[in-house]
Amino acid sequence: xxxxxxxxxxxxxxxxxxxxxxxxxxxxxxxxxxxxxxxxxxxxxxxxxxxxxxxxxxxxxxxxxxxxxxxxxxxxxxxxxxxxxxxxxxxxxxxxxxxxxxxxxxxxxxxxxxxxxxxxxxxxxxxxxxxxxxxxxxxxxxxxxxxxxxxxxxxxxxxxxxxxxxxxxxxxxxxxxxxxxxxxxxxxxxxxxxxxxxxxxxxxxxxxxxxxxxxxxxxxxxxxxxxxxxxxxxxxxxxxxxxxxxxxxxxxxxxxxxxxxxxxxxxxxxxxxxxxxxxxxxxxxxxxxxxxxxxxxxxxxxxxxxxxxxxxxxxxxxxxxxxxxxxxxxxxxxxxxxxxxxxxxxxxxxxxxxxxxxxxxxxxxxxxxxxxxxxxxxxxx
Amino acid sequence: xxxxxxxxxxxxxxxxxxxxxxxxxxxxxxxxxxxxxxxxxxxxxxxxxxxxxxxxxxxxxxxxxxxxxxxxxxxxxxxxxxxxxxxxxxxxxxxxxxxxxxxxxxxxxxxxxxxxxxxxxxxxxxxxxxxxxxxxxxxxxxxxxxxxxxxxxxxxxxxxxxxxxxxxxxxxxxxxxxxxxxxxxxxxxxxxxxxxxxxxxxxxxxxxxxxxxxxxxxxxxxxxxxxxxxxxxxxxxxxxxxxxxxxxxxxxxxxxxxxxxxxxxxxxxxxxxxxxxxxxxxxxxxxxxxxxxxxxxxxxxxxxxxxxxxxxxxxxxxxxxxxxxxxxxxxxxxxxxxxxxxxxxxxxxxxxxxxxxxxxxxxxxxxxxxxxxxxxxxxxx
Numbered sequence: 015x016x017x018x019x020x021x022x023x024x025x026x027x028x029x030x031x032x033x034x035x036x037x038x039x040x041x042x043x044x045x046x047x048x049x050x051x052x053x054x055x056x057x058x059x060x061x062x063x064x065x066x067x068x069x070x071x072x073x074x075x076x077x078x079x080x081x082x083x084x085x086x087x088x089x090x091x092x093x094x095x096x097x098x099x100x101x102x103x104x105x106x107x108x109x110x111x112x113x114x115x116x117x118x119x120x121x122x123x124x125x126x127x128x129x130x131x132x133x134x135x136x137x138x139x140x141x142x143x144x145x146x147x148x149x150x151x152x153x154x155x156x157x158x159x160x161x162x163x164x165x166x167x168x169x170x171x172x173x174x175x176x177x178x179x180x181x182x183x184x185x186x187x188x189x190x191x192x193x194x195x196x197x198x199x200x201x202x203x204x205x206x207x208x209x210x211x212x213x214x215x216x217x218x219x220x221x222x223x224x225x226x227x228x229x230x231x232x233x234x235x236x237x238x239x240x241x242x243x244x245x246x247x248x249x250x251x252x253x254x255x256x257x258x259x260x261x262x263x264x265x266x267x268x269x270x271x272x273x274x275x276x277x278x279x280x281x282x283x284x285x286x287x288x289x290x291x292x293x294x295x296x297x298x299x300x301x302x303x304x305x306x307x308x309x310x311x312x313x314x315x316x317x318x319x320x321x322x323x324x325x326x327x328x329x330x331x332x333x334x335x336x337x338x339x340x341x342x343x344x345x346x347x348x349x350x351x352x353x354x355x356x357x358x359x360x361x362x363x364x365x366x367x368x369x370x371x372x373x374x375x376x377x378x379x380x381x382x383x384x385x386x387x388x389x390x391x392x393x394x395x
Numbered sequence: 396x397x398x399x400x401x402x403x404x405x406x407x408x409x410x411x412x413x414x415x416x417x418x419x420x421x422x423x424x425x426x427x428x429x430x431x432x433x434x435x436x437x438x439x440x441x442x443x444x445x446x447x448x449x450x451x452x453x454x455x456x457x458x459x460x461x462x463x464x465x466x467x468x469x470x471x472x473x474x475x476x477x478x479x480x481x482x483x484x485x486x487x488x489x490x491x492x493x494x495x496x497x498x499x500x501x502x503x504x505x506x507x508x509x510x511x512x513x514x515x516x517x518x519x520x521x522x523x524x525x526x527x528x529x530x531x532x533x534x535x536x537x538x539x540x541x542x543x544x545x546x547x548x549x550x551x552x553x554x555x556x557x558x559x560x561x562x563x564x565x566x567x568x569x570x571x572x573x574x575x576x577x578x579x580x581x582x583x584x585x586x587x588x589x590x591x592x593x594x595x596x597x598x599x600x601x602x603x604x605x606x607x608x609x610x611x612x613x614x615x616x617x618x619x620x621x622x623x624x625x626x627x628x629x630x631x632x633x634x635x636x637x638x639x640x641x642x643x644x645x646x647x648x649x650x651x652x653x654x655x656x657x658x659x660x661x662x663x664x665x666x667x668x669x670x671x672x673x674x675x676x677x678x679x680x681x682x683x684x685x686x687x688x689x690x691x692x693x694x695x696x697x698x699x700x701x702x703x704x705x706x707x708x709x710x711x712x713x714x715x716x717x718x719x720x721x722x723x724x725x726x727x728x729x730x731x732x733x734x735x736x737x738x739x740x741x742x743x744x745x746x747x748x749x750x751x752x753x754x755x756x757x758x759x760x761x762x763x764x765x766x767x768x769x770x771x772x773x774x775x776x
Contacts, residue, residue, distance in 0.1 A: 066726060070733040072714065095701065095726040103704055103722050111718045301733075320476065323484055333453065337492045341484050345447060345476040352451040352682075355733050 019045055020209040020236040022268055026378050027287075034261050036287040039377040042268050044115050044167045045207045047107060052115040052167060054082045056268070056289035057373050059280065059366045060117060062297060065090045066100070066110045069297050070352075070359040073112040079332065079364045080371065083115040083167075085292045088160050089124035093143050093150075097163040105165035117292075118166035120157045120199075120213075122173045123241070123273070134174065136191065154195040158202035165205055170239065171196040171230075173213040178246040185217035188242075193229045200233060209236040211270060217242055218251055220258055227262035237268035240288075244273045253282040260287035277306055277369055278393070281386060284373050296366045300358035303347045306365045310393050312340075314358070319344040332364035333357065400426055401590040401617040403649055407759050408668075415642050417668040420758040423649050425496050425548045426588045428488060433496040433548060435463045437649070437670035438754050440661065440747045441498060443678060446471045447481070447491045450678050451733075451740040454493040460713065460745045461752065464496040464548075466673045469541050470505035474524050474531075478544040486546035498673075499547035501538045501580075501594075503554045504622070504654070515555065517572065535576040539583035546586055551620065552577040554594040559627040566598035569623075574610045581614060590617040592651060598623055599632055601639055608643035618649035621669075625654045634663040641668035658687055658750055659774070662767060665754050677747045681739035684728045687746045691774050693721075695739070700725040713745035714738065 130142030138153030511523030
């Protein structure tokens with residue numbers, strides 16, 4: 015069932031105590047929309063470019079810090095500026111000036127979490143725009159058509175993500191609907207370079223996760239995502255469910271844990287056997303002054319940094335850490351300067367992407383457990 | 396009376412119909428605070444870095460677009476983060492990571508225009524912080540001490556800028572006080588690399604401008620600024636007064652027109668014989684979506700740009716113009732994205748700095764009148 019469009023090679027994998035291959039370093043190739051084939055070396059974090067821009071960054075900066083793939087949001091781009099407009103203007107890559115690969119989500123998660131009153135039926139979801147309250151309807155078919163117009167490299171299936179907490183009956187119904195919607199989406203033809211990922215649902219119920227994994231992986235997707243996590247449950251429950259679900263997905267296809275998470279969650283995700291991650295945390299928290307460093311979190315607005323001449327993170331090679339002091343970064347944040355959002359975002363994304371690179375090296379050099387221990391030790395000093 | 400600290404050479408000057416030297420290309424040298432001598436080729440525009448940052452820009456970007464000198468605001472930096480803190484952290488250049496020259500204003504204009512209720516007497520000005528309403532007092536001496544702590548390369552005298560409109564009596568009183576404050580400021584010792592500019596006041600009254608110029612230029616300043624313009628009067632009146640005042644200033648010292656202005660105002664200022672300019676217009680208007688181009692102003696939020704694939708200004712080499720469409724710039728503005736402020740600011744500053752470079756070349760090649768005609772023709776097409 016493997017698509018010739020997506021190439022995937024497991025370069026190294028580390029088995030757990032039961033002999034199950036877990037943490038892995040992979041090479042993913044995509045044909046690209048203009049004959050510019052893409053390569054992604056995993057584990058990798060995908061910065062979130064919600065509305066055709068990774069907030070506060072230029073694409074040149076994203077390239078410079080090692081971002082290999084970014085995410086675009088179907089829901090946001092459909093509402094504004096409109097997917098047909100983006101297509102007329104040369105598709106999403108050209109519109110936003112990013113020549114690397116783009117993954118688009120299906121819009122499913124946003125219509126449930128962001129949009130106003132939504133009404134779900136077997137055919138699709140009717141919802142109100144969070145921008146102007148106007149009424150819209152997404153179906154699995156329309157989600158594919160939008161993603162086709164955007165011309166992303168990886169297209170996500172349209173799924174139903176039940177809220178947390180939810181009863182087993184609610185989660186089962188959403189899981190079953192997600193399978194049907196996945197099948198309907200697969201009937202919609204996409205552009206030649208586009209590949210597709212299916213989404214596993216099932217909430218925090220192992221039995222439902224297992225059933226979802228069986229049914230979704232039976233479909234001809236190029237990769238698989240674990241959805242429906244990081245929506246309010248504790249990090250421990252999230253990590254446990256990712257650890258349970260990851261080995262239920264094929265060894266020879268990429269695995270993506272959606273919407274996760276904190277640095278520790280990425281480490282635990284990689285340990286579980288996940289290849290790809292996305293989350294708004296590094297970008298959103300940056301704008302709120304919360305910075306991730308090799309020694310743990312820094313809340314840059316704290317008055318203790320007002321006279322601190324030290325770099326934010328002495329181990330970080332980014333412009334914020336090599337060119338400025340904590341005192342200056344605090345000043346920018348307190349003064350509400352645009353440069354605060356810029357430098358903080360640049361730093362947090364650099365931290366996340368370097369973290370993935372360190373894990374990849376550790377896996378390739380068969381020292382992932384040691385690396386993980388050192389990571390936690392340093393984080394807690 | 397010329398200070399050995401500031402070097403100044405008029406490389407070319409164009410005489411008006413009466414034979415008065417007017418538009419000129421000059422070379423200004425400053426010793427720098429760390430043995431890094433600075434050169435400024437005029438006419439030049441100085442981007443405004445109010446609170447230790449030119450809003451939305453990094454200093455690396457400022458260098459890349461040809462900015463040769465930037466401005467810092469004494470009033471803002473005194474209030475936040477505090478000039479003594481900036482000095483402890485290595486002075487303003489190091490704090491904000493800018494190794495080129497910095498001009499600091501005296502805080503005079505801000506305490507009259509930005510601060511809450513202010514009370515002026517011969518000794519100084521008592522005012523309320525626009526940030527928290529706290530009470531503060533500036534004197535000519537304190538203004539010098541703040542600028543000494545910041546360690547700017549060009550220090551501005553503390554002046555009284557009367558409002559517009561004002562009676563001749565009000566303007567005369569402020570003008571006389573400005574002379575006394577200039578003398579008092581000159582008594583305060585500065586750091587060895589620092590140079591000082593005096594400020595001409597006199598409102599829109601030629602007689603008072605002439606008297607102010609006589610009295611201020613008799614003092615041992617390294618350069619002279621025309622203050623008290625662009626505060627509400629029409630552009631025509633502003634241009635007329637700058638044209639009247641410029642030749643009253645010494646030929647062998649730099650001339651600076653404070654707070655001006657629109658591209659046309661810069662052209663008329665250079666025509667009058669001005670060397671240096673500063674204004675928040677390119678940076679502030681950028682954040683409001685008003686962009687300056689070789690064909691006139693573009694209000695990027697206008698719906699007519701929603702599907703426009705063309706570059707903002709086909710003649711501009713900046714990242715916003717070479718990498719993105721008008722449609723994308725409009726989308727970013729409408730969506731309230733940080734990248735909108737970034738790209739718009741980068742473009743407007745590039746436009747302003749290139750405009751100055753074009754005028755400099757035209758003066759050096761003795762074709763300034765032709766250049767000016769072509770500038771206006773194109774602007775109005």
